[in-house]
Amino acid sequence: MEKLERLDRRIIFIFIFLSIAIPLLLPVNLDFSVTPPVQSFYDAIEELPAGSKVLVSCDYDPGSMPELFPMNVAVFYHLMSRDLKVITIQLWATGTLLAELAMAEVLEDFPDKEYGKDWVNLGFKEGREVVMVSMGTNIPKTFPSDSRGNKVEDLPIMQGVNTYDDIALFMNVSGGLPGTKEWVLQVQSRYHVKLGSGCTAVSAPEFYPYVQSGQLVGLLGGMKGAAEYEKLVQRPGTAQRGMDAQSVSHIVVFLFILIGNIAYFSVKGAKKRLKASR
Amino acid sequence: MRREIPIAICFLAGISFILEYFIPHQRILSVFETFRQWAIIVIAFAYVLGLANIVRVNYHVIQKKGRDWPYKIILVLSLFFMITVGIIFDILGIRSGGIAEGSIFNWVYYNAQYPLQATMFALLAFFIASAAFRAFRIRTFQASLLAVTAILVMIGRVPVGERLWGSFPDLTEWIMNVPQLAGKRAIMIGAALGAISTALKVLTGLERTYLGGE
Numbered sequence A: 001m002e003k004l005e006r007l008d009r010r011i012i013f014i015f016i017f018l019s020i021a022i023p024l025l026l027p028v029n030l031d032f033s034v035t036p037p038v039q040s041f042y043d044a045i046e047e048l049p050a051g052s053k054v055l056v057s058c059d060y061d062p063g064s065m066p067e068l069f070p071m072n073v074a075v076f077y078h079l080m081s082r083d084l085k086v087i088t089i090q091l092w093a094t095g096t097l098l099a100e101l102a103m104a105e106v107l108e109d110f111p112d113k114e115y116g117k118d119w120v121n122l123g124f125k126e127g128r129e130v131v132m133v134s135m136g137t138n139i140p141k142t143f144p145s146d147s148r149g150n151k152v153e154d155l156p157i158m159q160g161v162n163t164y165d166d167i168a169l170f171m172n173v174s175g176g177l178p179g180t181k182e183w184v185l186q187v188q189s190r191y192h193v194k195l196g197s198g199c200t201a202v203s204a205p206e207f208y209p210y211v212q213s214g215q216l217v218g219l220l221g222g223m224k225g226a227a228e229y230e231k232l233v234q235r236p237g238t239a240q241r242g243m244d245a246q247s248v249s250h251i252v253v254f255l256f257i258l259i260g261n262i263a264y265f266s267v268k269g270a271k272k273r274l275k276a277s278r
Numbered sequence B: 001m002r003r004e005i006p007i008a009i010c011f012l013a014g015i016s017f018i019l020e021y022f023i024p025h026q027r028i029l030s031v032f033e034t035f036r037q038w039a040i041i042v043i044a045f046a047y048v049l050g051l052a053n054i055v056r057v058n059y060h061v062i063q064k065k066g067r068d069w070p071y072k073i074i075l076v077l078s079l080f081f082m083i084t085v086g087i088i089f090d091i092l093g094i095r096s097g098g099i100a101e102g103s104i105f106n107w108v109y110y111n112a113q114y115p116l117q118a119t120m121f122a123l124l125a126f127f128i129a130s131a132a133f134r135a136f137r138i139r140t141f142q143a144s145l146l147a148v149t150a151i152l153v154m155i156g157r158v159p160v161g162e163r164l165w166g167s168f169p170d171l172t173e174w175i176m177n178v179p180q181l182a183g184k185r186a187i188m189i190g191a192a193l194g195a196i197s198t199a200l201k202v203l204t205g206l207e208r209t210y211l212g213g214e
Helices: A009-023 A036-046 A062-081 A095-107 A129-137 A180-191 A202-214 A222-232 A239-275 B004-022 B026-063 B067-091 B104-135 B141-156 B159-164 B169-179 B179-203
Strands: A053-058 A085-090 A119-124 A169-174 A197-199 A218-221
Touching: A009 A239, A009 B104, A036 A062, A036 A202, A036 A218, A036 A222, A053 A062, A053 A095, A053 B169, A062 A085, A062 A095, A062 A169, A062 A197, A062 A222, A062 B104, A085 A095, A095 A119, A095 B104, A129 A180, A129 B026, A169 A180, A180 A197, A180 A202, A197 A202, A197 A222, A202 A218, A202 B141, A202 B169, A202 B179, A218 A222, A218 A239, A222 A239, A239 B104, A239 B141, A239 B159, B004 B026, B026 B067, B067 B104, B141 B159, B141 B169, B159 B169, B169 B179
Parallel strands: A053 A085, A053 A169, A085 A119, A169 A197, A197 A218
Antiparallel strands: none
């Protein structure tokens, strides 16, 4: 039991690898329900009239891509399918190409959508919270050109877009800082806009208070949140495919915790008995 | 005066931005809009300083053949390679320059940075599992609460949990919405009060460590 208590971590690594790899290769597609924070974000988009403008800030990097990219794709897909206009920006330099990649994937389903008319990528701007607040008073001044070098004033989608008042809904795909917390503190609380968030599972608990207070209209937490959104928009993607792997790996972690505790208490009991016999 | 002037600038700037938050009048907003444009320019300039700093620090290590010096060469070379293909090639009008689709910058991003960062993050799964095995020992009452809650949330947030018991997701949502949220909100309020008091100390000049020394 002492050996089991000090189990070589490489054994744990092997089990985790198998618990992720096997379900990915042999999926069983376990069904799941949609949680209220995800449903409320979906409903917020459904309530928007066609043609409304939605700003999506893609603030993440390839490190958090397995969790955030699927929800980025699913949200873009939902916006396009509802005939809403998508304006995307990035406060992380690494987010620019990921936003383009996500949109390219969605545009395969919507070949008629035009750049500059139905969607635009204003690109990356350094300045974090300063950029967020600055956009509140003047979007074209903060982003005078898009990521392709076009003048913002020449783009049809940007006609009539000057401040946050001209945006119907905001979505932040958040990989860290600056992210959802900054969008809530600097933008939502100041301009009282409708804001939704997609974040990594590890940071989701931090944003639950904002959902309860109504500062976030919805929250997609981690790969599970992304999978739920894929289910709502009826476009299965990598998040739904990853659910089996996540299920099995969580069970494996649970079993290891159980084994660790059984070994701990057995060793502790044996030591007590040895001490008593002396 | 070397201390008084920066403290005065800090006080005036801080108070002005606080007032701007509470008086959102269009005239005031337009004045502060100019200040924010200045801030964006200053922040952008910090990138140039950062670049100079990286070169300076790594140059010294390479020159002295210090610890991991071959990696420092790769770092500096990669840095200048990306600047060259992303900015200089674009200025020179070379077709594969810039950050547009099909550019060298894009290719390196998708084929080097993307898999490298994804690999680093993927390793977390293995280390978290190993850490969970060692950390969740039920040694005390508090440790048992932590372990039980962690297991309930972990199982309840994946489809298999719902298969095991239909109300598992509801229980998990309750944990997230009631005890977790109460704890989180208490921490947030405490941290906010701390931030307010620190900000007031900085604005009034009681806290001067940001000036260096003292």
